[in-house]
Amino acid sequence: xxxxxxxxxxxxxxxxxxxxxxxxxxxxxxxxxxxxxxxxxxxxxxxxxxxxxxxxxxxxxxxxxxxxxxxxxxxxxxxxxxxxxx
Numbered sequence: 007x008x009x010x011x012x013x014x015x016x017x018x019x020x021x022x023x024x025x026x027x028x029x030x031x032x033x034x035x036x037x038x039x040x041x042x043x044x045x046x047x048x049x050x051x052x053x054x055x056x057x058x059x060x061x062x063x064x065x066x067x068x069x070x071x072x073x074x075x076x077x078x079x080x081x082x083x084x085x086x087x088x089x090x091x092x
Contacts, residue, residue, distance in 0.1 A: 026041075
């Protein structure tokens, strides 16, 4: 981890397209401004952790739902496992 000291109005540049600026300091809180391409997702850490957990849960739910879906559409008679015919 790189640790830097920045004053109000100073910035840090990451690569060619990300700039993080110190916008305001109030007591123990620091407000940061982040300039980055719109294609890059930027989240607070607690929000990012929640998104990751929801994605893990969704991938598990999808697997369970596929098993349930298979029971709704039985294989035609004579069709072998793996989609091979007669």
